Amino acid sequence: MSLYIRREASKLWKRLCAETSTEINLLVENWKYLLAGLIFQYIHGLAARGVHYLHRPGPTLQDVGFFLLPELGHDKAYISETVFTLIFISFVLWTFHPFILKSKKIYTVLVWCRVLAFLVACQILRIITFYSTQLPGPNYHCREGSKLARLPPPNNALEVLLINFPRGVLYGCGDLIFSSHMIFSLVFVRTYHKYGTRRFIKQLAWLTVVIQSLLIVASRKHYTVDVVVAWYTVNLMVFFLEKKLPELPDRSGAAAFLLPVTKDSNKSKEENHKLLNGNSGDPADWRPRIQVNGKIMEDGTTVHVEAVMNGV
Structure with a gap:
């Protein structure tokens, strides 16, 4: 207790x-x-x-x-x-x-x-x-x-x-x-x-x-x-x-972190905004993603999924 x-x-x-x-x-x-x-x-x-x-x-x-x-x-x-x-x-x-x-x-x-x-x-x-x-x-x-x-x-x-x-x-x-x-x-x-x-x-x-x-x-x-x-x-x-x-400003949920209290918090504000949008802070994760046959592929390349036939 x-x-x-x-x-x-x-x-x-x-x-x-x-x-x-x-x-x-x-x-x-x-x-x-x-x-x-x-x-x-x-x-x-x-x-x-x-x-x-x-x-x-x-x-x-x-x-x-x-x-x-x-x-x-x-x-x-x-x-x-x-x-x-x-x-x-x-x-x-x-x-x-x-x-x-x-x-x-x-x-x-x-x-x-x-x-x-x-x-x-x-x-x-x-x-x-x-x-x-x-x-x-x-x-x-x-x-x-x-x-x-x-x-x-x-x-x-x-x-x-x-x-x-x-x-x-x-x-x-x-x-x-x-x-x-x-x-x-x-x-x-x-x-x-x-x-x-x-x-x-x-x-x-x-x-x-x-x-x-x-x-x-x-x-x-x-x-x-x-x-x-x-x-x-x-x-x-x-x-x-x-x-x-x-x-x-709204303080409910993750939006509570978006208030710019100090100058140093602007970086945190941008990072939180990226996280809320589904992106991380790494620029490498900003590459376009294309969905093919239910899978998300990166670098914009198209991958053809061939059917498996004759056991091959």
Whole structure:
């Protein structure tokens, strides 16, 4: 038993080292895209904080979702956040599964470059939208009479630039159309739907996003329009960007070796391509072959097979 554990641990360690080496090479090539995407997450948070200064509390707007869905109440507002946290953590863990599991279909760095591109595009549209029109927030801390509904004027620029986490994120007002939680959830689920391998998990993920949509409205964190706009905007944005972005390399089977990680790997790439096509790396094996009477002959020479007659 102990021998089996040591052998499996050794395989896992080798797999982890090999995957880490590959991902580091990819990170060296793509770190600019990842850094730009992460920086824009801060810019998006900064924009959401800025619109909070412009927010003016007022009567809650008439909303069909508020009539159809029972209000959960302030004490149960954590339910929607719990569902979102589950989606977020599950997706992050899945993107790092190639470091441990044998079945690998994605490269972690390339997936996150793609995901951040989707997020940035959707967040740009979101910033333009909620700065165009500020609606009175339906959330409890955004209503009239709440001390958090309006932010006092900042004393200096540093007060604006330093986002108070998590208070500044959880108690924001004014950044309504469209829902940021839905942006993250839909991008994550669409990415897993395309690159994931478990059909049951895909169906469960979509069901979870639908439940989260209802919980957001039932918690009065957003109007129904914020969720509806997120559903078609995010899906359309991802649909069009996928046509512009290069497709991720396939890691299934022998094709996993075709990713050019370094310059030295180009030779290996050509050799693997030859093997996949049925040729070896030896130029002598590239000679044309002709099939005669069920046999493959080389050098292009034709061999006539005569029938054996009269015992000769």
